[in-house]
Amino acid sequence: MTRWEPGAAKRLQEAALELFATRGFEQTTATEIAQSVGLTERTFFRHFSDKREVLFHGQHLLAQAFLVGVETAPPDASPIEIVASALRSVTSFFPDERRHHSRSRQSVIDQNPALQERERHKLASLAAAVAGALHARGVDELAATLAAESGVTVFRIAFAQWLREDEQRSLADLTAEVLRELLSLTRDRA
């Protein structure tokens, strides 16, 4: 019978980040991650398909938060207002308590091209999913694609800023600021 390990996923994630940071991602095995918190390799693989998954676990929740924000925008919202709603929904997913964890995760990713690729791929899929949801709301295809891509770009830039060493502002504030800048930028045309 499989034993239930309360909080095992979270413990494995924290241990993995610690080991990735000190030894390097490539040099760390799933078994070592599990053993470092007194769990078995089997428990590890009950939660994650491989060590890379430890870093991308929860990505479907991010996508879900985006999509909930799209769906809960008022019926008469413009595409950009829908995207703004999606961004608000997503930022509530990253309270300041998560900043430290997110920074550790990012520094592991920044050191590994294959992980960076995984991240890019994930964001590309996210933009496609958001475009699909906008289109399902009746936004025409081109506007849906542009609005979704813009929304994901705003998120990506604000998120990178949020992770900077000396940054104190919340992700919600940063996202709102980057979106405002995008809107002002595209209005600033002769």
Added chain:
Amino acid sequence: MTRWEPGAAKRLQEAALELFATRGFEQTTATEIAQSVGLTERTFFRHFSDKREVLFHGQHLLAQAFLVGVETAPPDASPIEIVASALRSVTSFFPDERRHHSRSRQSVIDQNPALQERERHKLASLAAAVAGALHARGVDELAATLAAESGVTVFRIAFAQWLREDEQRSLADLTAEVLRELLSLTRDRA
């Protein structure tokens, strides 16, 4: 002494696309590409570091076209006007005569996740280079990043449309249309 092969790179590229399309990218070797046009493997490797490079050869010219467009925009141009200038510069790089070749290339890439990743990576690097050039012109960092990302997104969407089977419009027209749509989208806010 190395023999000069006039037009070898172009012949190798065309032969490679043909073989990638009929046999599959994975199943085609550099030697086979060279032999199919009566050239040696050595000639192949004088032009390309590997078979993947055949598909991404000329990418630096695309980046260069973007940067030339940034640099030649009038001194008082707004960030979005600079991006519009960059897009005009880039589209002159893809006349309609190139559409068939670009379609063949894209269908090879669409069938191979590693090539798709290379493409994403290339576009991410392109956006970073354009942001750097905008920043060098005095645009502040956030605006430069947003404008560059938006420009590359517009290019990517217009380019995908240009490659569609039944599309007749030029890349220049499509790019201008997608940019207009982006501008109207971000103005459409309550």
